[in-house]
Amino acid sequence: MRKTVNQRAWLFVLPVIVLVAFNALLPLMTVVNYSVQETFGNNEFFWAGLTWFEQVIGSERFHDSLIRQMIFTFTILAIEIPLGVVIALAMPRKGFWVSVCLVLMALPLLIPWNVVGAMWNIFALPEIGLMGWGLNALGFDYNYTRQPGAAWFTLILMDVWHWTSLVVLLAYAGLVSIPDAYYQAAKIDGASSWAIFRYIQLPKMKRVLTIAVLLRFMDSFNIYTEPVVLTGGGPGNSTTLLSIDLVKIALGQFDLGPAAAMSLIYFVIILLLSWVFYSLMMRNEED
Amino acid sequence: MTLELKSVVKRVGGETHIHPTDLVLEPGSFNVLLGTTLSGKTTLMQLMAGLERPTEGEIWFGGRNVTGVAVQKRNVSMVYQQFINYPSFSVYDNIASPLKLGGIGKAEIDRRVREMADLMKLTPMLQRRPSELSGGQQQRTAMARALVKDADLVLLDEPLANLDFKLREELRDELPKLFADRNCIAVYATTEPMEALLFGGNTATVHEGRVTQFGPTHRSYLNPSDLISAQVFSDPPMNMAAVRKQGAEIVLGEQARWSADGTVGDLPDGEYTIGIRPHRVTVAPEGGQPVPIRGSVKIAELSGSESTIHFDMDGADWVSLGHGIHDLPIGAEAGFHVDVSRAMYFDAEGRLAAAAGRRAG
Amino acid sequence: MAKITLEGMGKSYAPDPDSDPAWALRRLDFEFEDGGAYALLGPSGCGKTTLLNIISGLLDPTAGQVLFDGQDMAGRGPDQRNIAQVFQFPVIYDTMTVRQNLAFPLKNRGVPAAEIEARVAEIAEMTELTGMLDRRASGLTADGKQKISLGRGLVRDDVNVIMFDEPLTVIDPHLKWQLRSKLKELHRRIRRTMIYVTHDQTEALTFADKVVLMKDGEVVQIGTPVDLFERPEHTFVGHFIGSPGMNLLSCGVGNGRAIVGGAEVAVANGEAAANTGGRLELGVRPEFVRFAETGIPVRVSRVMDAGRYRIVETLTEGGEILKLLIDNETGIPSEATHVSFDPANARIYSDGWLAGGSRAA
């Protein structure tokens, strides 16, 4: 669109900037403040320099959380994105069933996150949960409160349950915006279903899929409530992801300095990875 | 009220969209801005309306400098190529909208809306939403809104371009009647020379951000001030060729030579470019001074009553447009006749040197 | 290459197609001859795109059959009919280069690589895309993209028919005629059946050997451009073809002549009209009306100069508008005068249909 230069547009953006800055910049400054100080309670603070950063970056505990976080995020991305696309492709394009599908699929997205955790907590209980009972009845030895493997399986299944619909909705939105003429042209050109997907649907979904990957990446990296309610990070520390660890340090142990330093490192990792994702997916887009 | 553009310039970023332009539009006049897409017609209209502020120069309206005056405070109206209406309003409310803001009484608004709807053949659709109308009716609604408030300046930016051929013809026929007894300045942008000619009035040819010529439409058509204006004002494109004047003769390469009559004879010897409109190039000899030339046919387009023949004339693309059906095969060598008495001669700088037997000046 | 036959073919979207007004496309028998250039012409909503989609197999007819070389196509999708289509908005494969786009239909059909390369080179030459073969298709302008769509149709040598659905809609006005004549030229060179859907009479008449003129889901007349221009079967044809359209005057009939406001006028079908009832009208194109000493009395009301001709609007004593199309050299009488018609091109219509014509009541 033809845009005109107008510096007074700043006035329109100002309320947004003030509100977001209040919520983002002030706390961020607090975090930065803590991250370079040492406290022994009584509101006494001492300059600590980069000590906390060095400590966090060097700590085994942080490495483990980060690795667990990476495994979790990439696993759910590897499942949810292709699965979401496949489901979107299989959905009807028109008619009554579209609305029904969309409403039912969007339902998990609107359930408070701790309820999601609680729901799966109950659902997966070995004796009285349908899934836990079912798996054991089928001969699997399954108890997520005791087996790290089972805990991971449940955690990932829960996330797939919770968030795949977002990918479906985005991919579906991309699909329905493709004009019929493209499908007609492909039919006329004798394209196979695979070719239609590869050369029409996938390129046209690229933009929304970029959004899907970014959103899922960011949100899964930030995930806290659901795993805490489901497993509490256990058994042991086997499902302690970054956020859980952070809260344990900050609120559990009240180690404000290390927690703040970890927060910043954490935030920077997200920003960096998001940027990498974004530039990778948007490559070739400009020419 | 007279509208004056005084040395108006519009630059956006580093780009100059409008080069220094002077233009005087009289009240009651119908003015056409003629030029290709992106030639600067729309920018000119936005400057006139006050939607954009000129980078340099002034705009005067009715003897008052209105350069910085907000568009809300100028009595103008505008119709766009896209069918722009308020989607959430009914047709009635769309037309009434400018009046309601003008502080006019309810009864008077109602009277004027209904009168305008009647004129624009919209009466049966008054309660409908614009999205429920056909393209032609949507554009009629937009025009009704533009005309209902008696604006001093009515701007029409290619309003018929998105309509079907016959609808375009119908509205084109109605438009001059709508403006007949108004004392406003009408400005109409179009890419089609034919539209400019049918409306008459004045025409400004616009090319790459410059008004190359402004004056009464038919005079400009017959006496383009330069090569560019002539090209802009020709559809199909003007045929051009390099010629040489040698004494009393004009030489067109190996193809033809003819006697330089009238004012053409007064031109100094040398190189010129001639421009000849397609309908002056015909298969059978026609007009005052037909001169035979040859070319190889690229394609003959036949309509029910006319033939448009594209051919190659010594490396230049030429077009012949004439009555009758001449179905010439592709690649055929064919003879045509050029009525050189209608040729326009342009000098090395592209200025008109002589035209149609008259000396330019 | 094939002959396409429509046998009693019709389309209805209503659940109960027996009620006549429900037909989106009335039943129709027609034969598209192999190698012909056809245009489906009509205002929006006339059913021309429906017809196109039935031929291509994107829609199924409700009644009747579509035959390719005598073979019923029922149940066969567009991929099994060996057709090609160019859509209103350019459809290209964004992620591919121009070359890959052109090769796509061949690759899908398992044509050997060497042959693909040769065909693509040949078609690129024809469509003037050679220089851009390795560019990303998404980077081309609208006309370039339409050429790619066209090229994808041309690249297969087994294509039965190439269809165009208003292909010039998104093309810049000053480039339209170039692409239009390119299409015509390609048809002349390769002689493959082409069907062109448009609402623009100029596009239809210049492109097609035969024009199918449609209105409200019904074919009104099929004929060469000259047929449609000179011998309209219906007043709608007279109106839709030609600009301005055909004049219509209410008339009576007597002595094998038309009677207009008391004056007797010689017409081409006076005898045939003698026995027809219904509402009678005299139809004559502006091109075939001349000022005369005697004839029908008129008053000149408006003159529009279109550059290469003038359109004169006159009013008959009955208050009906009668337009003349005359050249620039002929004088125009100032006020009251008479007009006469070319008897071979003036006809009587009864309830819209040509009296004595094939479809007369």
Add this chain to the structure above:
Amino acid sequence: MKKRGLIPLVYILFLMLPIYWLLNMSFKTTNEILGGLTLWPQTFTIENYVAIFSDATWYMGYVNSLLYVSINTVLSVAVALPAAYAFSRYRFLGDKHVFFWLLTNRMAPAAVFALPFFQLYSAVGLFDTHIAVALAHTLFNIPLAVWILEGFMSGVPKELDETAYIDGHSFWSFFIRIFMPTIAAGIGVAMFFCFMFSWVELLLAKTLTSVEAKPIAAVMTRTASTSGYELGLLAAAGVLTIVPGAFVIYFVRNYIAKGFALGRV
């Protein structure tokens, strides 16, 4: 074609299973739940729901949640509207950077902000108020609302604005009377997403409240930990948290797909 429809069907069944189980549990007595697995309530009871509706700590949790979610939704969309308009219509110094900066806030982990938020809102005296939660949630909802609205607004031709100004509308008259009705669908979609993300968020909501503005989700966690395993009650409360969301989706069902498609990166 038939086989293709199976995929969404199986997926929806998978989605419904845990919800069915939650619903199933909510109508059971505690004894039945702990007594063993039953596929539907043997002794059907609405006790759990009665308990929730007769206990102020329970139902006030719903009221609190709905209250701050509503404030947040209205606030986010109201300030996002003019900002989105500026981004879609004007170029100004730093426009792209501001837009990107806004979006980065969508990436901020709530866990990082939990403690500073607690201190910040305590310092300004807003701790344990609905306003505090509503304001805190604008951190991620405003960027989202700006982003969605900007997409919708860019789909409206600029000529509409110009026509309104030419007709004599002032900016705000145009914006409220003409522009907002034109992008009503976009406003609906933006409100939907704001509602959704505010409704489902717990960490910040829990951190910023203690008694007065405590959200339903927080009441649930407390119940789960203090009164042992009252699973039936917990299930009933969970079911009730799904209800408002289900309502909201139903109203915007026709716009969801469109809302996603029009956003831009």
